[in-house]
Amino acid sequence: MSSDSERIAQLVTLAERLIEAIEADIAALRAGRPQAMRTTEPDIQRLSALYAREAQGLKQDCIKNVPSSLRGHFLATTTKFRELLGLHARLITRVRNASEGMIKAIADEVDRQAAPMRTYTRGSSTYARPAQAMVYNSVV
Numbered sequence: 001m002s003s004d005s006e007r008i009a010q011l012v013t014l015a016e017r018l019i020e021a022i023e024a025d026i027a028a029l030r031a032g033r034p035q036a037m038r039t040t041e042p043d044i045q046r047l048s049a050l051y052a053r054e055a056q057g058l059k060q061d062c063i064k065n066v067p068s069s070l071r072g073h074f075l076a077t078t079t080k081f082r083e084l085l086g087l088h089a090r091l092i093t094r095v096r097n098a099s100e101g102m103i104k105a106i107a108d109e110v111d112r113q114a115a116p117m118r119t120y121t122r123g124s125s126t127y128a129r130p131a132q133a134m135v136y137n138s139v140v
Contacts, residue, residue: 002065002066004062004063004065004066005065005066005067005070007054007058007062008058008062008063008066008070008071008074009070010054011051011054011055011058011074012070012073012074012077014047014050014051014054015051015077015078015081016077017047018044018047018048018051018081019077019080019081019084021038021039021041021044021047022039022081022084022085022088023084024036024037024038025037025038025039025088025091026084026087026088026091029088029091029092029095030091034095039088
């Protein structure tokens with residue numbers, strides 16, 4: 001086996017392990033258990049970094065020099081990997097938006113309940129604005 005074939009085979013193996021972790025994450029998110037996600041584990045983080053480094057060092061000529069069966073397996077694996085990454089990103093975005101929306105709703109309700117009661121008095125009454133709930137990165 002040539003060195004190019006070994007590199008492609010290693011990338012396929014890494015991608016397959018990452019695919020397993022991403023599929024587990026997708027199942028956990030669909031089940032409503034984001035704390036069970038595997039991609040936050042340190043070994044999966046190291047695997048992702050290794051895959052990124054190996055994929056970045058891959059040249060177009062390497063792929064052309066490997067047997068067609070390995071090339072086909074490599075292309076199928078990377079296609080599946082990209083599709084799962086897209087689905088994973090969409091699910092993460094949905095969960096993040098839902099949780100940020102809940103935090104915003106709770107903060108708004110706390111502000112509403114802490115606001116001073118407006119009275120119908122003859123004189124104008126000014127109140128200091130109450131302290132508001134802290135929100136992160138001004139998104140919520």
